[in-house]
Amino acid sequence: MSSSSTTTTSSSSTAASTSSSASSLTTTTSFETGVQYGFFFDQSRCITCMTCTVACKTWNQLEPGPTKWLRIYEWESGTFPTPEINALYAPCYHCQNPVCVDAANGAMFKEPKYGAVLIDPNQATSASLRAAWDACPYGSIVFDSDAPNANASKCTMCIDRLEQGLMPICVLSCQMRALDFGPLSDLQAKYGTNAQLNGMPSPSTTTPSVVFKQKDARQQIVTLDPNSVLSLMGNRSPLPAVYTDPSSVTTITPGLVGRNQLNMKASSTEELMDYTSNDDA
Ligand code: SF4
Ligand code: SF4
Ligand code: SF4
Incomplete structure (x- = not known):
């Protein structure tokens, strides 16, 4: 990042130079x-x-269950021959126009050092944070339960780590290098300014502090005739056919796929768990 510098604090420069994961865990950054x-x-x-998600829970000592400061959504779309699996990383996007703060009646604020949107525990009530949840288009405030007085909390941008010169733990933990963190202007210079993936709410209301790279539409890289493939897959003579009507493969019966859309605003903790399962964290 152009506006920050890094310092390796490992006592073993050899270890740091031979292990990128070890290096990233022991490297501090002078955050502007x-x-x-x-x-x-x-x-x-x-x-x-x-x-x-597990790294976030572990660092922040969050209980298993719906207190998910970071949610990873996975949903299916499309049908043969171009079925797709989609993913979304959903912490709080620490919006530049944080409508949650406006709705929270003093229970939330935007701090000035990093632009993190935080809950003020001295002002927070369940009612004020329910109002903030209603306002947030991304469901980024999470509740321990559906009880009226349930405790609410959210992603802090790992501000405690930033204050120590450490990157957010979720970003460091991603072995696929799918995540990055830094001054938004640097991220935009490097990756562009797209702030919305397919299926997400419009960024126009809140101006989230995030840049997304949309995955490419699935392409058929092996030349084949989908109709021939359908015929081959259905016919397993001399056994009975798997199907006789190819449309049973190319159309989805309602209810067959549990998660066929993105749902960032779950109406209950049970629904939140359904839409963000694959982890028990
Ligand atoms: S993502 Fe939601 S909770 Fe986070 S700052 Fe934006 S509106 Fe507020
Ligand atoms: S920035 Fe920190 S608190 Fe926010 S989702 Fe990532 S690990 Fe969790
Ligand atoms: S690939 Fe990276 S961003 Fe995706 S779920 Fe794993 S750790 Fe998170």
Whole structure:
């Protein structure tokens, strides 16, 4: 990043130079302050392994269950011959127009050093944070339960780590290098300014501090005739046919695919768990 410098604090320069993961865990950064920081997510790299969600829970000592400061969504779309699996990294996007703050009646604020949007525990009530949740288009405030007085919390941008010169733990944990973090202007210079993936709410209301790389549409890289393939897959003579109507493969019966769309605003903790399962964290 052009506006920050790094210092390796490992006592073993040899170890640091021979292990990128060890290096990244022991490298501190001099973060420039007074600018808006944000995240980058490359949808084409994410394999929905959930490592980042577990790292977030572990660092922040969050209980298993719906207190997910970081949610990874996975949903299916398309049908044969171009079925797709989609992924979304969803912490708080620390918006530049944080409508949650406006709705929270003093219970939330945008701090000035990194532009992180935070909850003020001294002002927070369940009602004020329910109002903030209603306002947030991304479901980034999470509740421990559906009880009216449930505790609410959210991603802090790892501000405690930033203050120690450490990158957010979710970003460091991603072995696919699908994530990046830094001054938003640097991220935009490097990756562009797209702040919306297919299926997401428009960024026009909140101006989220994030850059996304949309994965490419699935392409057929092996030349084949889909109709011939359908015929071959259905026919397993002398056994009975798997199917006789090819449309049973190329159309989806409603309810067959549980997660066929992105749902960032789950109406209950149970629904949140359904849409972000694959991890028990
Ligand atoms: S660790 Fe990386 S690849 Fe795994 S779910 Fe998170 S963003 Fe995706
Ligand atoms: S993502 Fe939601 S909770 Fe986070 S700053 Fe934006 S509006 Fe607020
Ligand atoms: S920045 Fe920190 S608190 Fe926010 S999702 Fe990543 S690990 Fe969790």
